[in-house]
Amino acid sequence: MRKPEHNVVMVKEKVSNVKAKLRKGLWSPEEDEKLMNYMVTNGQGCWSDIARNAGLQRCGKSCRLRWINYLRPDLKRGAFSPQEEHLIIHLHSILGNRWSQIAARLPGRTDNEIKNFWNSTIKKRLKNAGTTTTASLSPNNSDSSAHHPLKAGGATVFMQEYEGGLGDYGAMEPYVLGLENDLSVPGLEVNNNTTSNYDKNISVNDAHYLSNNNNNNDHGSIKVEELVGVGNHWQGETFKMGELDWEGLLANVSSLPYLDFHLQ
């Protein structure tokens, strides 16, 4: 892609009481080789030491990033498959911008890769989809940078349908884009009294989804599968909003679905 050596600048960093000049910018093939060789022979350890011992004029942080995002032997290359795209959307609807956790469910993919993919491709699709649907899709709705669902405590559920104009994802609606923590509302109470900014977008009571899906306004039960769209994994489980342990859910990522196909 980009030519190596481009925009490489030298920065000074204090390392072991010595002002060492560290490189920044794109990695050269020689640097890649050094790091790769070192990692293969010595394995992972303290990244600062790795940088030093591998003979690289890079900071440990840069080495770590290069290894994780590019050199790791188990990385999967190439475009995202439809299954991967689906899963990313699934997981993002549950986890928000927790790219590392999403990446953990997609073997061979890095958080950076998924983040880039989301920001460049999926986000665009959602935006386009939003222009063709009646549901309000504010620019931020698909970008949870401003809201990290499932943090803790009480939560306000806000929803977004992926209905219409989403190409491959047409069959996946309805989706929940985010389950937003709202500390102003104790427990998981869902009503019109919340002061959450997100509720101003879409509250549960406002959600077209709910209005079209039975009477769920009474803090009622919603099938998890309907809510988070995780397929068969939770199918049939009855989800009481007030009982859901999001902390536990996040802590136990294994409760989320794995991508069940193998790397090429």
Added chain:
DNA sequence: AACATCGGCAACCGCGAAGTG
């Protein structure tokens, strides 16, 4: 052909958490 704009992606930056002395 030359220039402008867009999109994808690698890498950096800043922050918070965890570990250590």
Added chain:
DNA sequence: CCACTTCGCGGTTGCCGATGT
């Protein structure tokens, strides 16, 4: 406790190739 270091994460930047005019 406190200070310091290291690590990991998410957000952002900026380069370059592709595409459009």
